[in-house]
Each structure stands twice: as structure tokens, then as C-alpha cells.
Amino acid sequence: xxxxxxxxxxxxxxxxxxxxxxxxxxxxxxxxxxxxxxxxxxxxxxxxxxxxxxxxxxxxxxxxxxxxxxxxxxxxxxxxxxxxxxxxxxxxxxxxxxxxxxxxxxxxxxxxxxxxxxxxxxxxxxxxxxxxxxxxxxxxxxxxxxxxxxxxxxxxxxxxxxxxxxxxxxxxxxxxxxxxxxxxxxxxxxxxxxxxxxxxxxxxxxxxxxxxxxxxxxxxxxxxxxxxxxxxxxxxxxxxxxxxxxxxxxxxxxxxxxxxxxxxxxxxxxxxxxxxxxxxxxxxx
Amino acid sequence: xxxxxxxxxxxxxxxxxxxxxxxxxxxxxxxxxxxxxxxxxxxxxxxxxxxxxxxxxxxxxxxxxxxxxxxxxxxxxxxxxxxxxxxxxxxxxxxxxxxxxxxxxxxxxxxxxxxxxxxxxxxxxxxxxxxxxxxxxxxxxxxxxxxxxxxxxxxxxxxxxxxxxxxxxxxxxxxxxxxxxxxxxxxxxxxxxxxxxxxxxxxxxxxxxxxxxxxxxxxxxxxxxxxxxxxxxxxxxxxxxxxxxxxxxxxxxxxxxxxxxxxxxxxxxxxxxxxxxxxxxx
Numbered sequence: 296x297x298x299x300x301x302x303x304x305x306x307x308x309x310x311x312x313x314x315x316x317x318x319x320x321x322x323x324x325x326x327x328x329x330x331x332x333x334x335x336x337x338x339x340x341x342x343x344x345x346x347x348x349x350x351x352x353x354x355x356x357x358x359x360x361x362x363x364x365x366x367x368x369x370x371x372x373x374x375x376x377x378x379x380x381x382x383x384x385x386x387x388x389x390x391x392x393x394x395x396x397x398x399x400x401x402x403x404x405x406x407x408x409x410x411x412x413x414x415x416x417x418x419x420x421x422x423x424x425x426x427x428x429x430x431x432x433x434x435x436x437x438x439x440x441x442x443x444x445x446x447x448x449x450x451x452x453x454x455x456x457x458x459x460x461x462x463x464x465x466x467x468x469x470x471x472x473x474x475x476x477x478x479x480x481x482x483x484x485x486x487x488x489x490x491x492x493x494x495x496x497x498x499x500x501x502x503x504x505x506x507x508x509x510x511x512x513x514x515x516x517x518x519x520x521x522x523x524x525x526x527x528x529x530x531x532x533x534x535x536x537x538x539x540x541x542x543x544x545x546x547x548x549x550x551x552x553x554x555x556x557x558x559x560x561x562x563x564x565x566x567x568x569x570x571x572x573x574x575x576x577x578x579x580x
Numbered sequence: 581x582x583x584x585x586x587x588x589x590x591x592x593x594x595x596x597x598x599x600x601x602x603x604x605x606x607x608x609x610x611x612x613x614x615x616x617x618x619x620x621x622x623x624x625x626x627x628x629x630x631x632x633x634x635x636x637x638x639x640x641x642x643x644x645x646x647x648x649x650x651x652x653x654x655x656x657x658x659x660x661x662x663x664x665x666x667x668x669x670x671x672x673x674x675x676x677x678x679x680x681x682x683x684x685x686x687x688x689x690x691x692x693x694x695x696x697x698x699x700x701x702x703x704x705x706x707x708x709x710x711x712x713x714x715x716x717x718x719x720x721x722x723x724x725x726x727x728x729x730x731x732x733x734x735x736x737x738x739x740x741x742x743x744x745x746x747x748x749x750x751x752x753x754x755x756x757x758x759x760x761x762x763x764x765x766x767x768x769x770x771x772x773x774x775x776x777x778x779x780x781x782x783x784x785x786x787x788x789x790x791x792x793x794x795x796x797x798x799x800x801x802x803x804x805x806x807x808x809x810x811x812x813x814x815x816x817x818x819x820x821x822x823x824x825x826x827x828x829x830x831x832x833x834x835x836x837x838x839x840x841x842x843x844x845x846x847x848x849x850x851x852x853x854x855x856x857x858x859x860x861x862x
Binding site for chain 2: 299304306307308310311314315318319320321322323325326329377380381384388397400401402403404406407408409410411412414415416417418419423425455458508512515516517518519523533536537540541546549550553556557560561564575576
């Protein structure tokens with residue numbers, strides 16, 4: 296029986312090790328190695344940190360890197376602010392049927408490809424688009440207005456794309472908050488604001504953290520929305536990775552960029568977990 | 581701020597209005613995509629030129645509908661094949677992972693579990709390039725040693741499948757593990773007491789119990805693969821799956837054909853989602 300269990304264990308462990316080893320661990324080691332070499336001449340490479348030096352000294356690269364980080368944090372914050380009242384409404388104010396229907400409505404955009412969602416915003420915001428026509432029709436504008444290709448349009452798209460990943464964890468945690476706890480807060484003399492600050496937000500913290508982590512990751516790693524909705528100067532870091540790999544075929548620099556993106560996202564996720572004293576298992580699993 | 585606590589009328593109105601606005605915001609882009617699939621014009625924008633089915637069934641230039649457009653149909657086929665492979669593979673590995681984490685205690689289990697979650701927090705584009713680099717390194721190594729060019733390791737459908745599999749497996753594992761944790765192990769013990777072998781017990785008791793989660797995982801994996809963009813973009817070869825094919829067309833300028841494809845995609849995925857919900861309810 297012991298050896299039986301042992302065989303079962305090995306059989307179950309093998310797929311996991313193959314998957315993680317061959318598709319996650321080894322590729323990332325390869326990526327690190329490639330980013331740490333420099334092309335001397337055809338087929339001759341030397342180990343060096345030249346790529347990282349280039350990435351950290353070239354103003355365009357550095358600027359794009361920080362811009363992507365800051366904009367992603369901003370997108371996460373806006374998503375949280377917009378989503379929280381809605382999630383609270385679904386979890387606490389709406390009852391029965393209405394609650395289920397509203398929750399379902401939040402899920403629908405998730406089942407539609409990101410490409411379709413972005414396409415929808417393009418139809419709405421472009422010069423010949425719906426919003427532009429609406430503004431002319433109401434007399435607020437006297438000529439077509441171009442609303443695409445700027446940071447605001449990109450932000451609208453980013454927030455829209457990741458909204459669901461904020462709403463769902465928030466609704467889940469808020470639903471587990473007992474109504475009587477809120478009532479007790481009021482009975483003890485708390486106002487709406489202090490109940491929100493002392494009771495509701497602390498209780499919703501796990502949902503806030505996991506929502507923020509996922510939304511941040513999705514914004515940081517987004518390629519479609521910045522490319523399609525953003526302007527010429529709202530370059531995103533993922534676009535630079537794509538350009539180095541596919542357009543310029545400079546894999547060494549591209550790999551260095553990839554690693555920088557990975558480090559940035561890990562640091563921020565780790566920081567968020569650290570700040571709130573939670574672990575990755577609790578947040579994701 | 582719960583229904584039992586009285587709130588002023590104006591507050592409730594403002595709050596309700598805000599929630600209504602939010603749902604308008606959610607619905608707006610999808611609605612315009614759907615509506616303009618029926619515009620009898622070359623552009624998916626105003627002015628409205630009248631209603632037409634041509635972007636679905638039209639067979640003559642300039643309005644060739646989805647069902648007569650070879651490129652799009654081929655891309656749908658490619659996506660379906662990729663998504664099918666990814667769904668099968670990831671659910672199979674998800675099953676073994678779920679049993680491993682649920683049934684065995686071993687050293688390094690916690691670390692392995694964290695490692696298993698990592699693909700979810702790695703940006704899709706980084707997953708894509710790392711697999712691209714690894715497979716090219718391997719292919720170049722094989723070429724140097726044996727002068728053998730392995731086409732499968734160059735960008736193409738195999739790499740797309742592997743790239744998507746690498747993170748969708750985590751999701752499949754989580755879905756199946758969640759259900760397995762609710763399983764009452766004494767049921768399996770009962771089967772063993774009644775003379776079943778361990779394998780028979782798992783096959784006749786545990787697997788049927790896991791069935792809803794497995795089907796749910798298959799559908800979620802299929803949808804995620806079908807709609808994946810970032811990882812696919814870095815690994816795609818000459819056969820483009822649907823999202824990539826649509827992206828290429830969108831860059832060149834759009835016709836309502838893209839709206840028609842999008843509408844069909846929305847209908848297809850809603851139908852799948854609905855099926856899962858109905859199945860889970862039962």
C-alpha cells in the first residue's frame with residue numbers, strides 16, 4: 296500500500312513538474328540569460344549588463360517604464376473608486392432577483408473578447424463616432440471631435456476592461472458582511488462615513504487587495520487598449536517589448552524589457568500583499 | 581447604508597442613478613458593436629444607412645458577410661482547434677494537480693502551490709516572450725548539434741497552445757481544487773469497504789462528483805483561449821487565430837464585417853456561459 300501511494304504521488308507530481316518546469320521556470324531562466332548578453336558580431340555573444348544599462352539610461356525607455364507603472368496604478372485606483380459603490384449596491388442594497396441580475400450583468404463583458412470591447416470604444420469615441428455626433432447634434436460642438444488617441448480614452452478603456460475583476464471580489468467579500476454589524480455601528484452612534492471607514496472598508500479589505508492586484512496586473516500587461524485607444528505619445532511598456540521582439544528583432548533588449556516588467560509587477564504585488572499582511576495563496580486561491 | 585437604515589430620499593436617488601449610469605457604461609460599447617453590425621454602409625459609424633443582413637450573409641463585393649469570408653472562417657477554425665487543445669490539456673493537468681494538492685502532504689508543498697499560482701501574476705506578454713525564447717534556444721541548439729530544423733519549435737500553433745496552456749492550467753486547477761475540497765472522503769472509504777479498488781472508487785465516486793467543476797473548467801479554458809490576445813500575439817506564426825486576424829484588420833480600418841464577427845462571438849460565448857450556469861444549477 297505504501298509503494299502504491301508512492302506511485303500515485305509520482306504520477307500526479309509529474310504533469311505539474313513538467314508544466315511548471317518546461318513552460319514557466321526554464322523559459323524565464325532563458326529570458327534572463329538572453330537579457331544578460333550582448334551581441335558582439337554575427338553569432339558571437341558576450342555576457343554583459345549592456346541591455347539593462349541601455350534600458351536604464353535611454354530617456355524614452357525609462358519614461359515609458361515609469362509612465363506605464365504610474366498609469367496602471369492610476370487605472371487601478373479609478374477602477375476601485377468606481378467599482379466600490381456598485382459592488383456595495385449589489386451586495387447590500389439589492390435583494391433577491393435584482394441582485395442576481397445585476398451581478399450577471401457585471402459578468403457579461405468578461406465573456407466578450409477584449410478586442411471587441413476595445414472596438415466598441417473606438418466606434419464610440421472616434422471622430423466620426425457616436426459621441427462626436429451626439430455632441431454636434433446637441434450643439435455642444437460645431438465640428439467633429441476626435442476623442443480617441445489620448446490618455447483619457449486609454450484610461451476609459453483600461454478601466455472598462457478590468458472592471459469585472461474588481462467588482463466580483465468586492466461583491467463576494469461585502470456579501471459576507473453581516474447586516475447586523477452595520478446596524479450595530481449605527482446604533483453605537485456612528486454616522487454613514489464612520490461606519491464605512493471603521494466597519495465596511497476593513498471588512499472588504501481582502502476583496503480590495505485581490506481586486507487591485509488583478510486589475511493592476513491586467514493594466515500593466517495590457518497591449519491592445521494602449522495600442523488602439525492611446526495616442527502616439529502614450530506608448531506602453533508592452534508595446535516596446537513587442538517592437539523589440541517582432542519589429543526590430545532585438546531579442547536581447549526585448550528580454551531585458553520583459554524582465555523589467557516582471558520585476559515591476561512582482562514588486563508592486565509583493566508590496567500590496569505586504570502592506571495588508573496577506574499571502575498570495577489567500578488572495579488568489 | 582443598508583435598506584434597514586433609513587436614508588434620505590435624495591441620497592437613494594443619487595445612489596440608484598449612479599448604479600444605473602454604471603450599467604449603461606458597461607453596456608454601451610457592446611451595444612454599439614452589435615447595432616452597427618447591421619449598418620448598410622462601409623463603415624461601422626454614423627450616419628445610419630439602413631438595416632442589412634449583408635455583413636452576415638452577403639456574398640458579393642463590397643459587402644462580403646462573415647459566412648462567405650474565407651479569412652475569418654479559417655481564423656475561427658484555427659481558434660477552435662487551439663482552444664480545444666488548450667481546454668483538454670489544461671483540464672487534464674488541472675485534475676492531476678487538484679488531486680496532488682488535495683490528497684498528499686509532502687515537503688515543499690506550500691512553495692509548489694505558490695509556484696503554481698505564479699502564471700496568473702506574470703503578464704501575458706512576458707509569458708509569451710519567455711516561451712518564444714526558450715523554444716528558439718532549444719531549436720537553435722538542436723540545429724547546432726544535429727543540423728535538424730524542428731519547425732514545431734518556431735512560432736506557430738504548437739507554441740500558441742503551449743503559451744495559453746501555461747497559464748490557463750492554473751485557473752483549471754483552482755476551479756477543480758475548489759470542488760474537490762468540498763468532497764466528503766468518507767464516501768470513498770465506503771466504496772473501499774465495499775470491496776472497490778482505489779481506482780474504481782475514484783472513477784465511480786469522486787470523478788462524477790467533480791464533473792460540474794470539470795465541465796466548468798473546460799468551458800472557461802475554452803473561452804479564455806479563444807479570446808486570448810497577449811500571449812498569442814508573441815507566439816503566432818502564419819496561421820492566425822481569430823483575435824489576431826481581427827486585430828490585423830482593425831489596424832487597417834474597420835468595416836461592419838468586424839462588428840458582425842464580434843456579435844457572433846458575443847452570442848457564442850454568452851450561450852456557452854449560460855450552458856455552464858444551467859448545468860451547475862442542476
